[in-house]
Amino acid sequence: MREALVHLLRGQGIRVLGSAGSAESGNQLVVRRRPDVAVIDIRLARESGVELSQRLLEQLPAIAILLYTGELIGAGAVASLLKAGARGIALKSGDASELVEAISCVAAGGTYVDSRLRSGSATADSSPTSGLSDREREIVRLVGSGLSNEAIAQALFLSPHTVRTHVRNALRKLGVSTRAQAVLALERAEGGFGRGQG
Numbered sequence: 001m002r003e004a005l006v007h008l009l010r011g012q013g014i015r016v017l018g019s020a021g022s023a024e025s026g027n028q029l030v031v032r033r034r035p036d037v038a039v040i041d042i043r044l045a046r047e048s049g050v051e052l053s054q055r056l057l058e059q060l061p062a063i064a065i066l067l068y069t070g071e072l073i074g075a076g077a078v079a080s081l082l083k084a085g086a087r088g089i090a091l092k093s094g095d096a097s098e099l100v101e102a103i104s105c106v107a108a109g110g111t112y113v114d115s116r117l118r119s120g121s122a123t124a125d126s127s128p129t130s131g132l133s134d135r136e137r138e139i140v141r142l143v144g145s146g147l148s149n150e151a152i153a154q155a156l157f158l159s160p161h162t163v164r165t166h167v168r169n170a171l172r173k174l175g176v177s178t179r180a181q182a183v184l185a186l187e188r189a190e191g192g193f194g195r196g197q198g
Contacts (some may be wrong), residue, residue, distance in 0.1 A: 005039075012100045023047035030056055030063070034178040036107045039090075039099075042069040050084065054081075057085045061084060064106040066090055072156065078117055088112030101168070108162045109135060110169040144183035 009016050017033040020026035027138050029037050038056060042049040053065045067081060070092040081089060087106035090099055091114045098114070105112040111133055116188045132140070142152045149167065153160045171177065174185045 002185045008096050009100070009103075012096055014100060023049075023052040026052060027059075028057060033059065035063070037064045037087075037103050038154060039066045039067055039103065041069050042067050049080065050082060050086075053086060054084060064088075064109075066102055066106050066112065067141070072116065080111060082111065082113075089117060090114055091116060101165075104161075105165050105169050108165045109133070110157055110166055111173075112169065113173070115172055132170055132186075133166075136166050138172070139166045140170050140182050140186045143179050144187065145169065 002021065006016050017035045018029045023046060026038075026040070026044075026095065038053075040049040040053055049067055053067065053198045056063055057065065064087040065085060066088045067086050068090050072091075073081075073089075078089060088102050088111060090102040090112065091185050093116075094102075094114060102112040102114075111131065113131075138156070141150055142155065147155070149160050149163045152158075153163045156163070167179065168184075170182050171179075176180050176182050176185060
């Protein structure tokens with residue numbers, strides 16, 4: 001499965017620096033190669049992927065951890081994993097494009113939770129906007145001001161692709177399907193932040 005996953009990701013344009021079959025070898029590989037994102041199976045032979053993630057974050061605080069699981073874990077578990085430092089949780093039942101989206105999202109600084117686990121992505125705050133990162137909130141506000149993705153990218157010195165990733169991530173977290181719905185949800189949560197014309 002590991003070899004198939006590497007082949008799949010490379011076929012999708014993801015640069016894979018290596019793979020490992022155990023927590024110990026995985027830790028050594030990540031510390032040596034220092035990837036932007038580490039995709040870690042939650043269930044490993046001798047150590048849980050969560051424990052490995054915590055060890056890696058102690059050694060490499062800036063690394064983005066994407067946990068990979070075949071289980072539909074509950075809300076409490078999702079919240080705990082995110083609080084422990086994971087940037088995202090992807091399901092093995094998802095297709096290749098979903099995994100690539102998850103990797104791209106956490107690499108860009110966002111938080112990814114598979115839509116099938118969305119009910120588990122809530123933090124201690126019950127507000128539907130509580131899971132948004134500061135950058136996602138900023139971008140949704142700019143969308144509400146009438147700016148295009150390209151204009152937002154220029155204003156924030158980001159690439160248009162990164163802006164699109166943040167927008168998609170915000171839509172998923174808010175449980176909406178359009179930019180306008182995302183803006184409305186954030187306005188309601190924040191008491192209105194003022195939209196521009198257009």
